Amino acid sequence: MLMSDTQDALFKTLADPTRRALFERLCREGEKTVGALTARAGVSQPVVSKHLGILKQAGLVRDRHEGRQTHYSAQLGALAPLVDWTSEMAGFWQSRFNDLEDLLKRMDQ
Amino acid sequence: MLMSDTQDALFKTLADPTRRALFERLCREGEKTVGALTARAGVSQPVVSKHLGILKQAGLVRDRHEGRQTHYSAQLGALAPLVDWTSEMAGFWQSRFNDLEDLLKRMDQ
DNA sequence: ATTCATCATAGCTCATTGGCTATATAAAAA
DNA sequence: TTTTTATATAGCCAATGAGCTATGATGAAT
Numbered sequence: 001m002l003m004s005d006t007q008d009a010l011f012k013t014l015a016d017p018t019r020r021a022l023f024e025r026l027c028r029e030g031e032k033t034v035g036a037l038t039a040r041a042g043v044s045q046p047v048v049s050k051h052l053g054i055l056k057q058a059g060l061v062r063d064r065h066e067g068r069q070t071h072y073s074a075q076l077g078a079l080a081p082l083v084d085w086t087s088e089m090a091g092f093w094q095s096r097f098n099d100l101e102d103l104l105k106r107m108d109q
Numbered sequence: 110m111l112m113s114d115t116q117d118a119l120f121k122t123l124a125d126p127t128r129r130a131l132f133e134r135l136c137r138e139g140e141k142t143v144g145a146l147t148a149r150a151g152v153s154q155p156v157v158s159k160h161l162g163i164l165k166q167a168g169l170v171r172d173r174h175e176g177r178q179t180h181y182s183a184q185l186g187a188l189a190p191l192v193d194w195t196s197e198m199a200g201f202w203q204s205r206f207n208d209l210e211d212l213l214k215r216m217d218q
Numbered sequence: 219a220t221t222c223a224t225c226a227t228a229g230c231t232c233a234t235t236g237g238c239t240a241t242a243t244a245a246a247a248a
Numbered sequence: 249t250t251t252t253t254a255t256a257t258a259g260c261c262a263a264t265g266a267g268c269t270a271t272g273a274t275g276a277a278t
Binding site: 152 | 238239
């Protein structure tokens, strides 16, 4: 799997507000059951389950089964590719500004 | 405009691979015309223009008109809310971990 | 054994959106 | 002035996806 696919999955996964809110709650409040998450999600339980499945597939959460309930928790390390990507973009930006040749090239065109 | 709206716009804007590729090229290679971008985008010129419009609306690029061509360039500062968000999530994570650490320390005594 | 509680899956619908072609706009060239 | 070039806009279509309800699967409780 290419890194760009990982980035794509991350951006796509976090692009949905409901899904991002679920992930944020897990980051803020720690492990939660599907029921607890549903209670304040503003959408139905199947929708919550679906979103959690997508978050899991992106590596952003993990699940732990305990009896008949499933506990979800945030996997913060999964955000690393996103941080890397932004750093990379910032790096390109800076190197272009520090590179006199490119600067002159742009003034020349 | 709320910050969460900004984050939403950023994530949504960068979720599309074609759009993200355009932004990446502008970060890597600096200012480009629509024509230059279209030449390697793999999609038609109107599609490129549309994506650039969306990137502009999200504050990720700016445009400069020169004669009959439009030059686009990346506005890296627009990524700040994204960096802030990831930092915030990491912060919640860390503080919860520290709370747990403190709790365990107290239980240990 | 039966019922209840919890979560996941299936199937549907509607809105969004990314792609296209055709065309409008506007500047430069002929 | 007419034509060509560069970009933007309009309008269409097909695919995606986020929501719903209904139901399946499974563990706990009665």
